Amino acid sequence: MSIQIGQPLPDVEVAVIEGASEIRRVRTASLFAGHRVVLFAVPGAFTPTCSDRHLPGYVKHFRDFREHGVEVMCLAVNDAYVMQAWAIAQQxxxxxxxxxxxxxxxxxxxxxxxxxxxxxxxxxxxxxxLYAEDGVVRQLHVEAPGEFRVSTAESMLQALQARETGAPAAAG
Known part of the structure; x- marks a missing residue:
């Protein structure tokens, strides 16, 4: 069963890539603790939709998320060196x-x-x-197979804005 809204994120070790040279192993509990985070996942680095649309949308809107006080993290089932090369290639x-x-x-x-x-x-x-506060899932948007709508940067920004204003989020 997949994680649900209101549940804490699992505590697992992952490799975090920041910049061109830093790779470090971190427990996810410490990574998310005390932070407001949008975590988006892609099926694979260097794959077409992930490289052409998904990650570039978050790169383009990175400052918009930061203006809301939200950190952004990208997850993929790839090794740290592939993720590092992809980060460099995607600027x-x-x-x-x-x-x-x-x-x-x-x-x-x-x-x-x-x-x-x-x-x-x-x-x-x-x-x-997903959007998490202090390691607890507050919003979760999972794509249907073959779709790319509800996990986009634009969709997540709309959901965050709706959450902040109390307005209903756009259907997705």
Whole structure:
């Protein structure tokens, strides 16, 4: 069963990539504790939708999230070196953390994995975005297979703005 709104994020070790040279191992409990975070997941670094639309949307709107006091993190079931190379290739701004979940431990603990073996990809993260406060999920947007609508940067910004103003979020 996948994680639900109101539940704490699982505490698993991941590799965090910040900048061109820093890779460090961190427990997710400490990564999310005391922070407001949008975490979005992609099926794979360097894959078409992920590279052409998903990550670039968050890069483009990174400052908008920061203006709301929200950190942004990107998760993929890839090794840290692939995530680092992808961050460099995508010109990811300082402060947007790339999380490498090489063995899918965090992804499986979230219950948001899928088997991409039919595509030669093995176990991967489903495409999703969530908003967490102090490590507790407050919003969760999981894409239907083959879709790219509810986990976009624009969709998450709308959801955050609706949350802040108390207005209903756009359907997604």
């Amino acid at each position: 990811v701004p300082a402060g947007l953390k790339m999380l490498a979940d090489g063995n899918a431990g965090f992804t499986r603990a979230l219950g948001l994995e899928f088997d991409g073996s039919a595509y030669g990809m093995g176990l991967r993260a489903r495409r999703f975005a």
